[in-house]
Amino acid sequence: MTFPVVGMVGGGQxxxxxxxxxxxxGLTFKLLSDTPQDSAAQVVNEVVIGDYRDLDTLRAFARGxxxxxxxxxxxPTEHLRALEADGxxxxxxxxxxxxxxxxxxxxxxxxxxxxxxxxxxxxSGPADAAAFAEEVGGFPVxxxxxxxxxxxxxxxxVRSEEDAADPxxxxxxxxxEEKVDFVRELAANIxxxxxxxxxxxxxxxxIQVDGVCDTVIAPAPGLDEELAGEAQQLALRIAAELGVxxxxxxxxxxxxxxxxxxGILVNELAMRPHNSxxxxxxxxxxxxxxxxxxxxxxxxxxxxxxxxxxxxxxxxLGGDYPDMYQGYLHCMARDPQLKIHMxxxxxxxxxxxxxxxxxxxxxxxxxxxxxxxxxYLRGTITE
Amino acid sequence: MTFPVVGMVGGGQxxxxxxxxxxxxGLTFKLLSDTPQDSAAQVVNEVVIGDYRDLDTLRAFARGxxxxxxxxxxxPTEHLRALEADGxxxxxxxxxxxxxxxxxxxxxxxxxxxxxxxxxxxxSGPADAAAFAEEVGGFPVxxxxxxxxxxxxxxxxVRSEEDAADPxxxxxxxxxEEKVDFVRELAANIxxxxxxxxxxxxxxxxIQVDGVCDTVIAPAPGLDEELAGEAQQLALRIAAELGVxxxxxxxxxxxxxxxxxxGILVNELAMRPHNSxxxxxxxxxxxxxxxxxxxxxxxxxxxxxxxxxxxxxxxxLGGDYPDMYQGYLHCMARDPQLKIHMxxxxxxxxxxxxxxxxxxxxxxxxxxxxxxxxxYLRGTITE
Numbered sequence: 001m002t003f004p005v006v007g008m009v010g011g012g013q014x015x016x017x018x019x020x021x022x023x024x025x026g027l028t029f030k031l032l033s034d035t036p037q038d039s040a041a042q043v044v045n046e047v048v049i050g051d052y053r054d055l056d057t058l059r060a061f062a063r064g065x066x067x068x069x070x071x072x073x074x075x076p077t078e079h080l081r082a083l084e085a086d087g088x089x090x091x092x093x094x095x096x097x098x099x100x101x102x103x104x105x106x107x108x109x110x111x112x113x114x115x116x117x118x119x120x121x122x123x124s125g126p127a128d129a130a131a132f133a134e135e136v137g138g139f140p141v142x143x144x145x146x147x148x149x150x151x152x153x154x155x156x157x158v159r160s161e162e163d164a165a166d167p168x169x170x171x172x173x174x175x176x177e178e179k180v181d182f183v184r185e186l187a188a189n190i191x192x193x194x195x196x197x198x199x200x201x202x203x204x205x206x207i208q209v210d211g212v213c214d215t216v217i218a219p220a221p222g223l224d225e226e227l228a229g230e231a232q233q234l235a236l237r238i239a240a241e242l243g244v245x246x247x248x249x250x251x252x253x254x255x256x257x258x259x260x261x262x263g264i265l266v267n268e269l270a271m272r273p274h275n276s277x278x279x280x281x282x283x284x285x286x287x288x289x290x291x292x293x294x295x296x297x298x299x300x301x302x303x304x305x306x307x308x309x310x311x312x313x314x315x316x317l318g319g320d321y322p323d324m325y326q327g328y329l330h331c332m333a334r335d336p337q338l339k340i341h342m343x344x345x346x347x348x349x350x351x352x353x354x355x356x357x358x359x360x361x362x363x364x365x366x367x368x369x370x371x372x373x374x375x376y377l378r379g380t381i382t383e
Numbered sequence: 384m385t386f387p388v389v390g391m392v393g394g395g396q397x398x399x400x401x402x403x404x405x406x407x408x409g410l411t412f413k414l415l416s417d418t419p420q421d422s423a424a425q426v427v428n429e430v431v432i433g434d435y436r437d438l439d440t441l442r443a444f445a446r447g448x449x450x451x452x453x454x455x456x457x458x459p460t461e462h463l464r465a466l467e468a469d470g471x472x473x474x475x476x477x478x479x480x481x482x483x484x485x486x487x488x489x490x491x492x493x494x495x496x497x498x499x500x501x502x503x504x505x506x507s508g509p510a511d512a513a514a515f516a517e518e519v520g521g522f523p524v525x526x527x528x529x530x531x532x533x534x535x536x537x538x539x540x541v542r543s544e545e546d547a548a549d550p551x552x553x554x555x556x557x558x559x560e561e562k563v564d565f566v567r568e569l570a571a572n573i574x575x576x577x578x579x580x581x582x583x584x585x586x587x588x589x590i591q592v593d594g595v596c597d598t599v600i601a602p603a604p605g606l607d608e609e610l611a612g613e614a615q616q617l618a619l620r621i622a623a624e625l626g627v628x629x630x631x632x633x634x635x636x637x638x639x640x641x642x643x644x645x646g647i648l649v650n651e652l653a654m655r656p657h658n659s660x661x662x663x664x665x666x667x668x669x670x671x672x673x674x675x676x677x678x679x680x681x682x683x684x685x686x687x688x689x690x691x692x693x694x695x696x697x698x699x700l701g702g703d704y705p706d707m708y709q710g711y712l713h714c715m716a717r718d719p720q721l722k723i724h725m726x727x728x729x730x731x732x733x734x735x736x737x738x739x740x741x742x743x744x745x746x747x748x749x750x751x752x753x754x755x756x757x758x759y760l761r762g763t764i765t766e
Contacts, residue, residue, distance in 0.1 A: 002708045003725070020406045023399065023426050024664075026711075026725025026737065043406050045426055281407075285720055300716035307690065325385045328409075333683035337668055342386070342409025354409065 003027055004297055007062055009052050010071025011038025013343040013352070014273045014289075017281065018071075019044050021289035027297075032061045039343045040071065055079050062088045069246060069296045070272055073100045091194070091245040091296040092271045099242050100271040103175050104146040113241045115234060116265050118253070120177040122146075126164035129176050133158075136178040143167040144175045155211065180265055182253035186220050187276035188235035191247050191291040191301055198239060199291060199304040200232040201284060206251065206276045212350070213275045215370070216313040218283055218306060220254075221363060227254070227262050234264070247292040249274035275315065275352075280304070282339040282357040283311025308359035310366045314374035316354035318347035321379045324354075331356070331373040338373050386410055387680055390445055392435050393454025394421025396726040396735070397656045397672075400664065401454075402427050404672035410680075415444045422726045423454070438462050445471045452629060452679045453655055456483045474577070474628040474679040475654045482625050483654040486558050487529040496624045498617060499648050501636070503560040505529075509547035512559050516541075519561040526550040527558045538594065563648055565636035569603050570659035571618035574630050574674040574684055581622060582674060582687040583615040584667060589634065589659045595733070596658045598753070599696040601666055601689060603637075604746060610637070610645050617647070630675040632657035658698065658735075663687070665722040665740040666694025691742035693749045697757035699737035701730035704762045707737075714739070714756040721756050 003026045008015045011033030019029045019040060032048050033041040041047045050057035052075050059082070062068050067089045080094035092100075099106040107120050119136050123129045123143070133139045145154045145167060157179065158164045167174045185206045192198040205220035206213055220228070235250040249270040255263045277288035286294075286302025294301050316324075324347060331338055335358070342354040354377070358369040375381045386409045391398045394416030402412045402423060415431050416424040424430045433440035435458050442465070445451050450472045463477035475483075482489040490503050502519050506512045506526070516524045528537045528550060540562065541547045550557045568589045575581040588603035589596055603611070618633040632653040638646045660671035669677075669685025677684050699707075707730060714721055718741070725737040737760070741753040758764045 002706050003711075003727075016406065019426075020403055023403045024722070024724040026723075026727055028425065028727075041428070042411065043402075043428055045424070045428060045430065047428065294715070299712060301719065302715070303719040323385050328386075329682060332677070332685070336684065336686040339407070340409075341407040344386075344409055344411075 004066035005030060005064060006293060006297065007032065007065030007068045008040070008071055009058070009061075009068060009075055011035070011040040011047075012071045013039045013345070015040035015071035016043055016343060017278075017341070018069075018273060018289045018293060021287055022293050025290070025293060027293065030061070030065055032058070039345055042344045053079075055082055058083060059086065062086065067091055067296050069292070070097075073097060073271065077101070089296075093243065093245065096243045096245065097271055100269050102146050103144050103268075104173055106269055107175060107177075109242065110238070110266055113237070115238060116263065118142075118177045118180045118265050118267075120175060123174055123176040125168055126161045129158060129164040129174070130161040132176040139163075140179050142177040142179050144177065145170055145172040146175050147172055153211075180253045180255065180267075182255055182265075183262070184220075184254050185267065186223070186231060186252040186254050186264065187216070187274070188231040188250045188252060189247065189274065189277045189280075189288060190232065190235045190239055190250075191288065191295045191304070192236070192239040192244055193295040193301060194245050194298045196240070197301050198236050199286075199301045200236060201277065201280060201288070201304045202306055203228045203231045204276055204279065212317070212352070213315055215315075215367075216276050216279050217363070217367070218279045218311045218313075223254075224262050227264065231264055234266070238266075238269070244271055246271060246295045247273045247277065247288050249276055251276070275355075278341070278355050279311040279313040279357055281341065283308055283359050309361050310363045311357060311359040312363075312366045312370040313355055313357050314370040315352050316342075316356060316374050316377045318349050318351040318353050319379035320349065322347045324377050324379075327377045327379065331376055335369050335373065338369060340373070340377075387449035388413060388447060389676060389680065390415065390448030390451045391423070391454055392441070392444070392451060392458055394418070394423040394430075395454045396422045396728070398423035398454040399426055399726060400661075400724070401452075401656060401672045401676060404670055405676050408673070408676060410676065413444070413448055415441070422728055425727045436462075438465055441466060442469065445469065450474055450679050452675070453480075456480060456654065460484070472679075476626065476628065479626045479628065480654055483652050485529050486527050486651075487556055489652055490558060490560075492625065493621070493649055496620070498621060499646065501525075501560045501563045501648050501650075503558055506557055506559040508551055509544045512541060512547040512557070513544040515559040522546075523562050525560040525562055527560065528553055528555040529558050530555055536594075563636045563638065563650075565638055565648075566645070567603075567637050568650065569606070569614060569635040569637050569647065570599070570657070571614040571633045571635060572630065572657065572660045572663075572671060573615065573618045573622055573633075574671065574678045574687070575619070575622040575627055576678040576684060577628050577681045579623070580684050581619050582669075582684045583619060584660065584663060584671070584687045585689055586611045586614045586635075587659055587662065595700070595735070596698055598698075598750075599659050599662050600746070600750065601662045601694045601696075606637075607645050610647065614647055617649070621649075621652070627654055629654060629678045630656045630660065630671050632659055634659070658738075661724070661738050662694040662696040662740055664724065666691055666742050692744050693746045694740060694742040695746075695749045695753040696738055696740050697753040698735050699725075699739060699757050699760045701732050701734040701736050702762035703732065705730045707760050707762075710760045710762065714759055717759075718752050718756065721752065723756070
């Protein structure tokens with residue numbers, strides 16, 4: 001059989017779940033992982049241990065792969081170009097991926113194509129940040145290093161000029177953004193293939209706690225239908241304009257205008273399976289992971305529609321107890337419909353070590369079940 | 384974390400799909416496989432290549448496993464007892480498994496517990512087979528070697544005494560059974576854990592072609608509700624009486640009495656995930672594979688209820704063309720809701736190389752979609 005070989009760079013949980021989704025597709029899955037203990041490295045047959053920052057390692061890994069895709073966005077752009085020059089399809093490609101790697105490039109390009117963004121500009125230091133604050137109506141403003149941040153890292157809410165020194169210490173350009181007075185956060189997730197086929201998942205509500213995704217509700221409750229359509233179209237348009245291949249998560253702020261009219265602003269882009277799409281594993285006809293793999297191989301995409309009226313995902317974060325097994329037993333016994341997804345990672349406080357999905361007809365019930373399981377696994381409740 | 388290590392003996396597609404189901408559970412999965420090319424060996428990280436018939440190999444493999452379970456039923460009983468004596472939980476255990484390994488033992492025990500069976504007895508040779516035929520109303524009768532058969536192999540429909548020589552050539556005891564005039568074949572699938580928790584899947588209709596499972600419809604269309612309940616209770620009782628742990632498939636004949644009353648007779652038992660349960664991967668809240676793993680680890684079991692009114696599974700058999708990839712593209716494009724499960728096996732005519740699942744509200748549509756995909760992948764239709 002001529003079933004293709006997918007090379008995945010990065011051994012985190014996204015790679016782990018992509019492998020899980022690739023097994024029924026009959027693909028060969030090769031993994032480049034930092035260590036044999038990484039989440040995906042525990043469950044994949046063909047694992048190469050190596051450093052993705054080293055071009056020779058990447059090149060050797062890519063040999064024999066029909067496509068290279070990613071668990072994270074940290075592979076240097078010049079390495080991706082070198083792989084492409086070697087004739088290896090890289091998906092998403094470097095020209096698209098740079099928009100998920102560099103927030104400055106992302107904001108410039110989104111502005112160019114007319115995607116609604118918070119007001120923003122690159123600032124040169126604390127004084128310039130203060131000048132930007134003045135332009136947008138005063139502190140607080142958001143400062144972000146243009147590269148290297150995730151899960152709230154690399155992002156500062158700055159309340160004064162003195163406060164604004166930290167972000168500049170890394171020597172990375174700093175992007176200033178107005179602090180948006182949003183109603184809630186949404187995510188519009190789509191998948192696009194090289195031949196331009198695309199599918200849009202329902203727009204979800206994403207609830208963050210301390211800058212980390214905590215709960216995702218699919219679809220976003222009470223979301224204006226027209227706005228939901230706009231958000232999906234915006235995500236599809238961004239994908240097409242930027243040449244994204246694979247899964248694209250567009251994280252959005254939902255806003256209210258002075259007239260009470262709802263609107264959206266783009267917060268972040270991620271070009272890989274995304275935490276706001278984990279609900280699809282149990283809640284959609286085709287999961288984000290299956291569709292990501294299908295897209296990077298230019299296979300026809302699967303139906304993205306939901307299988308239940310409501311699906312809720314809660315992240316399981318590490319708590320004070322290193323052993324989750326007792327909690328896991330309890331949660332399975334309490335809720336036989338609960339879908340637990342563990343990542344095989346050691347428990348550290350605040351670390352994402354798994355997620356749970358619940359689905360059903362009654363949102364309050366579905367939400368309570370997911371919440372309870374996540375809290376119980378973390379150890380913040382004991383009954 | 385103290386998440387357990389599951390040791391799976393046998394590298395076939397059942398092991399492959401059990402691994403897939405085990406990934407979200409956060410388990411460590413170890414595989415004992417005949418070759419590195421076996422279906423499961425392609426996708427599992429910890430693979431030991433070795434012969435399950437060699438006790439030393441089994442013992443070395445079992446070291447460090449929290450439980451041993453099986454892709455097939457061919458491990459010698461005395462080896463299983465040796466592992467148990469070493470303190471390794473073997474699930475299902477040898478005393479249960481022998482009933483799935485030896486059809487003579489199975490029939491004797493089922494008769495003892497009052498489970499409805501076709502008339503049967505061990506026969507000593509062609510003349511004795513002819514005598515049995517006379518006892519049950521004449522030829523044809525079914526002859527089966529008590530060990531080693533599967534997918535129609537080791538089973539003969541015998542029409543005369545002369546016809547009856549073949550089954551005895553292997554030197555294995557031969558079981559004679561009346562040829563049941565059945566309406567259709569059903570399967571009652573249940574999962575049972577060591578502490579006695581059990582779940583029953585809906586009873587399905589199983590359609591065989593040339594002795595090989597072709598189509599499974601869940602639930603069995605038009606099945607008398609009372610009979611469905613009886614079949615589930617029978618399967619649960621067999622599991623309890625025989626001490627089965629894990630998935631038990633009870634293959635049944637549906638019969639009609641002279642009064643038109645429907646009835647059931649037990650055809651075969653399988654103590655592992657089973658082809659008649661593949662529909663659960665996309666059609667049930669918890670798949671047979673997830674529940675099998677949960678059972679052998681004595682974890683609380685998951686909800687076995689269906690997620691859609693109808694789910695249909697069709698096996699994908701190898702045809703004349705060794706490359707299924709073009710067909711696979713076509714099927715994905717034609718039906719974005721189709722769930723394809725490929726096993727990574729080389730195509731050989733008649734070999735099970737995958738299956739497809741479809742689900743929905745309209746049985747005719749669901750069935751046509753699965754049938755079309757399976758036929759197209761095999762190459763027996765081209766549009």
